[in-house]
Amino acid sequence: MKTALFIPCYIDQFYPQVGIATLQLLERLGCEPHFPEAQTCCGQPMANTGCEQEAQESYQHFVKVFQHYDYVVTPSGSCAYHVRKHYDVLEQTEAVQHLRRNTLDLAEFLLQVLKIKSLDARFPARVGLHQSCHGLRGLRLGSGSERNIKEYSALRTLLNMVDGIEIAELQRPDECCGFGGTFAIQEPDISVKMGKDRIADHQRAAVEVITAGDMSCLMHLEGILRRQQSPIQVKHIAEILNSQV
Amino acid sequence: MKAHPIKAAAFLQNEARADWHDESLWFVRAKRDKAAHEIPEWEQLRELASQIKDHTLSRLDDYLEDFERHALENGVQVHWAEDAAAHNRIIQSILKKHRARRVVKSKSMLTEECQLNAYLEQHDIEVVDTDLGERIIQMRGEPPSHIVMPAIHLKKEEVGQLFHEQLRTEKGATDPKYLTEAARQHLRHSFLKADAAITGVNFAIAETGGVVVCTNEGNADMGTHLARVQIHCMGIEKIIPQTKHLGVFTRLLARSATGQPSTIYTSHYHRPRPGAAMHIVIVDNGRSKQLSRPDFRNSLKCIRCGACINTCPIYRRSGGHSYGSTVPGPIGSILTPGLDLKKYSSLPFASTLCGSCSDVCPVKIDIHEQLYRWRQIITREGHLPRTKKWVMKIAGSILSRPGWYEQAGKTARRLLRGLPRILVYAPLNIWGKGRELPPPPRQSFREWYRKNREE
Structure with a gap:
């Protein structure tokens, strides 16, 4: 292969x-x-x-x-x-x-x-999962809150293989972060507002780390977090799956 | 017309109010989710509705003629309007023929689209909107901000103040029950005095020639039952083939719109009452043109539930008036560019393409894909600002040439590291207005790869 x-x-x-x-x-x-x-x-x-x-x-x-x-x-x-x-x-x-x-x-x-069923990974932290839209609704990596089908999430399945991780529940589990490519520049006010609202949801859930399948969402959220001088970190899911503390 | 980003920024000036607006609509979205999840065959229903609509659109002319024939057999007078102007003229001539001066109107986005109220008022006809939300915005002299909840942008305190000024309710009253009662008393007079009643149409059944109107307030029935003339205005896309198909749509409509199992009233109108007259006006106004566009044809499947509007994270944070079109939100942003591409060219960009709209849509319109396709057409027709196009051209060249790409990346990272903050976050840096830029690493991935995997 x-x-x-x-x-x-x-x-x-x-x-x-x-x-x-x-x-x-x-x-x-x-x-x-x-x-x-x-x-x-x-x-x-x-x-x-x-x-x-x-x-x-x-x-x-x-x-x-x-x-x-x-x-x-x-x-x-x-x-x-x-x-x-x-x-x-x-x-x-x-x-x-x-x-x-x-x-x-x-x-x-x-x-x-690869059809993996387990992982040798450890990440002891409280993590909020951001379901990036194109993965979620484009590739159907998860069921999504809109559709009435059996619930599943590929990212959650993977995160559940990691030792020590605690996944926080959000009030809006799959709302867009507001990045949207050049949307972030063309509609900067809405874009930042959407990002702030997503972050507030993660903050209410007391997460230490926000993870996602797309770094572009995290780049946007990280930009706002750092502007707010928030201690919350962002990590791509690959970084968590590859962690061996 | 001011572009969407400018009006959105203005809406966000009052962040607390924007939060309130977002929460109000999210509440409706959450109710919709709950209702949709209580129906095990929900996804099957959506598929069925989508197929029925696709089929109907594929032979719309036949079904429209069937509908007309059956309506005529029932004693209904049928009129065809090519555009908004024709629609308004026809309505006025009907009213003139019946010597009707006072009109009550129940909810109709089509008459809003055609600007019927203003036209009739110019011709000395009194029009009173009888849907509570529509009555409120009519009193305020502003357009609806939502297709199902036209006054969703207003707080009860503002309605209280408006009613105090216009209906003489108590000053400072905000109790919805009290205010609604005042509106009922006020509207009762209009219903009793009305010569004619106009309604919109949710579904028109080809097989029977009947029309179906869904309301929560019963105002369509109050109007049509009392007036001697009833007029129903419908777009050509409202047709469904048979009565047996109706249940598919009524099960989806109210659940998608507000999370209710059904609207309080689902009224069927087939023929005039003895001694009264019934007219149906069938309107094109750009719809057959949309039907001719293969990429956008299926936007005509829309049943105007508003679910895509409620779920849209941009709509919730910019309000309906920021779109400047009769139908706001995602569905409006794929319908209106077909009417005037230049005027509405910012609307298909008022989206992150998150796709939530397509997934809540009860008739499975691929809304976010159509937004993407409108963007391509807007660029092709020369409506993308020239600087943007120019930047994209350069980006396209750099991003397809490995050498240029690597050099550009390196230079950008070096500049970000070396330049003082005041220069990096100069006003031209739109990203930096509300966000930090990513900290520039010394080494790109490919540089790391060369060192660690290839040497």
Whole structure:
């Protein structure tokens, strides 16, 4: 099984520890993912702003870099969703179709491909789980509060494998954090207000750490937390799953 | 028209009030969740409703003609209006024919869309909105902020003050029961005096030629039962094929809207009362154009429950008036660009694409996907601000070239580390207005990887 690691551009540049945790975790689980160095970005920032045309080069580049791997794993539900959902505008060659099927978020890869049932991980802290929207409603990593189906959450399933962790219950379990890509810049007031409200919910639940499957949500929340000089930390789920205190 | 972000920022100036607004609507969303989770076959119902609507839209012309034929057989007079102007003209001519000067109107977003009240008033006809929320905003001279709860942006203290000024209730009174009673007494006069009653339509059944109106206050019935002329205004998309399909929608509608098992009144109108007249006005006003757009066609499945509005985290924190369109919130943001793309070009961007709207939608409209598609069209038609397009073009070039990308990343991190805070958080840094930037690490992941896995 040839597996490639796709590290989203902003994680590569600003949160290298998330990329490292993802890689180490996969290696510990017996997988040897390769990081093709020519990789850049899935094109989502442009496309979500209405500039699908300007994202074309990124799309083509992504396909060129990753087409020969069986799986592409990424610590981002949002980027995986973008490739799977929005690469429909490309000519549907075999390579494109293959990537639209096999670009997976880390949680999906762990549970559906590696089929892990347990983890050697320990993270003794009270944690609030932020259900990033594209993972939740795009990739269906969880049932979501809107739909009347059997409750499940891939991220919770994974966190429950970690020793010492205490998962806090929130009043609004899956409301958006307000990041939304360039929305954060185009509608800055609402964006920050949504982030503040999410944080208040986690604060009421007395969490020490907020975790999520997407670092972009956490970047936004962390920016507000640090502005508020709050002691609450943010950690990508890969960092928690890779913790061995 | 001011763009959504500007009006949203103004709404958020009063943060406590924005919190109150958010909580009020979240309360409705939570009630909806509870009601939806009490129906084991909820998801099946949604699928069924979606399919019935898809089917109906696929042969809308046939069903509309069926509907008209059956309505005519029942003695109803049927009128067709191509646009808002035609709709208003038709209503006025009906009223003129019947020498009706006083009109009571129950809830209808279509007449709001067509700006009927203003038109009729210009023609010396008195129109009184009889839905409590609509009456309140009519007294205030402002548009509704929500399609189901038109006065949801107002606090009971404000309603108390308004009623004190216009209905002479006690000063400072805020008891909803007392205020509602005052409105009932006041409206009773209008009902008794009315020559004609206008209602909206929730469902129009092709098989029978009848229309169905759902209300909680019974005001549609008070109007139509008393006046000698009843007029029902409907968009062409209100059609369902048969009576047996109605139950699917009535089970979904009230639960999605307010969390009630059903609306208090579900009224069926088939034919005029003896000695009275019944008219139905069928309106297009841009709908057939929307039907012709494959990417946006299924927005016409909408049954106007407002669930997407209640769940929208942006709507809850910016209020209905920030959208500047008759229908606010996510559904409005996919319907209105079809009417005037340039004017409403900020609306499809008033979303994080979180997808909650699509998941609460009882007829499974892929609302957030349509928002995404409108964004592409807005750019293609040249309505994206030029600087934004330019920035995206540069970003696109950098983000598809590994060499440029790595250099740009390195430079950005070095600048963030080296520059003094006052420069990094200069006014141009919109991100930094309410948030810190991520602390720039010395090493990117790829640099780490090179050192630790490749050497």
